[in-house]
Amino acid sequence: MALPSILVLISGNGSNLQALIDNCNSGKIPGKIIHVISSSSKAYGLERASQAGIPTMTHELKTYYRGIPKENKDARDEARAKFNKDLVNIIIGKLKPDVIVCAGWMLILSSDFLKPLHQAKIPIINLHPALPGQFEGTNAIERSWKAGQDGLVDKGGCMVHYVIEEVDKGTPLIVKEIDVKKESLEEWEARIHALEHEAIVEGTIEVLKQLNAK
Numbered sequence: 504m505a506l507p508s509i510l511v512l513i514s515g516n517g518s519n520l521q522a523l524i525d526n527c528n529s530g531k532i533p534g535k536i537i538h539v540i541s542s543s544s545k546a547y548g549l550e551r552a553s554q555a556g557i558p559t560m561t562h563e564l565k566t567y568y569r570g571i572p573k574e575n576k577d578a579r580d581e582a583r584a585k586f587n588k589d590l591v592n593i594i595i596g597k598l599k600p601d602v603i604v605c606a607g608w609m610l611i612l613s614s615d616f617l618k619p620l621h622q623a624k625i626p627i628i629n630l631h632p633a634l635p636g637q638f639e640g641t642n643a644i645e646r647s648w649k650a651g652q653d654g655l656v657d658k659g660g661c662m663v664h665y666v667i668e669e670v671d672k673g674t675p676l677i678v679k680e681i682d683v684k685k686e687s688l689e690e691w692e693a694r695i696h697a698l699e700h701e702a703i704v705e706g707t708i709e710v711l712k713q714l715n716a717k
C-alpha cells in the first residue's frame with residue numbers, strides 16, 4: 504500500500520523540512536514527501552530537498568507583482584489573488600498530496616487558496632514558533648523572547664496547528680512549552696528551534712493519523 508503523500512511549503516533555511524525528510528526516511532513518519540514548494544528561489548531548503556531527491560518548485564509572489572507599482576494596491580491585490588489561485592490549482596490539479604505541511608512558509612494564505620483545499624479534503628498544517636494565542640504572525644521568536652525577559656510571560660514554545668484563514672488561530676495538533684529564563688535571544692531561539700524539529704515531526708504524524716481515522 505502506497506504511503507500517504509506530503510507536500511511541504513517553505514520559504515527559507517529548511518531545517519524543519521530536513522527534520523521531515525530525515526523522519527520520513529527513517530520510517531518514523533509514515534508518509535512520503537512528494538514535492539517541496541518554496542516562496543523564494545533563494546531558500547536553502549530547496550537544496551536540502553534536491554539532495555534528498557525530492558522534486559521542487561518555486562512560487563514567488565514577486566513574480567506576480569512584477570511591473571505593478573507599490574502604490575497600485577488594487578492591482579497588487581489582484582496579483583496576489585492570482586498567486587494564491589495558481590498555487591492551489593497546481594497543488595490540487597497536479598501534485599494531489601494527501602496533506603500539506605507549512606514548514607516556515609512565510610506568506611498568509613488566502614481563502615482563494617484554503618477553500619478549494621477544504622473542498623478537496625486536503626488538510627494543511629503549520630509550524631508556529633509560539634504558543635496558542637501568543638505572538639501570531641512573524642518574528643514570534645524575538646517577540647516572545649522580549650516578553651519573557653520583560654517578565655510579561657513565563658513560558659514560550661511552539662505549536663503545530665491546522666491552517667485556517669485567521670492566521671495562527673487554527674486548532675493546535677501539537678503544543679510544546681519551555682520555561683522562560685534569563686538568556687540571550689540566541690539561546691532562546693536555539694531552544695525553540697530544537698523544540699520545533701520535534702513538533703513538526705509529531706504534528707505530521709498526527710495529521711496523517713487523523714486522516715486515516717476518517
Ligand SMILES: Nc1nc2c(c(=O)[nH]1)N[C@@H](CN(C=O)c1ccc(C(=O)N[C@@H](CCC(=O)O)C(=O)O)cc1)CN2
Nearest residue numbers: 608609610611612629631640641666667668669670671
Ligand atoms: N491563512 C493563513 N495563512 C498562513 C498561516 C495561517 O495560520 N493562516 N500560517 C502562516 C505561517 N505564519 C506563522 O506561523 C505566518 C507567516 C507569514 C505571515 C505574514 O504576515 N506574512 C506577510 C509577509 C511577511 C514578510 O514578507 O516578511 C504576508 O503574507 O503578507 C504571517 C504568519 C502561513 N500562512
Ligand SMILES: NCC(=O)N[C@@H]1O[C@H](COP(=O)([O-])[O-])[C@@H](O)[C@H]1O
Nearest residue numbers: 515516517518519520607631632640
Ligand atoms: N510564522 C511562521 C514562522 O515564523 N515560521 C518559522 O520559520 C522558521 C523556519 O525555519 P526553517 O526554514 O529552518 O525550517 C521556523 O522557526 C518556523 O517556526
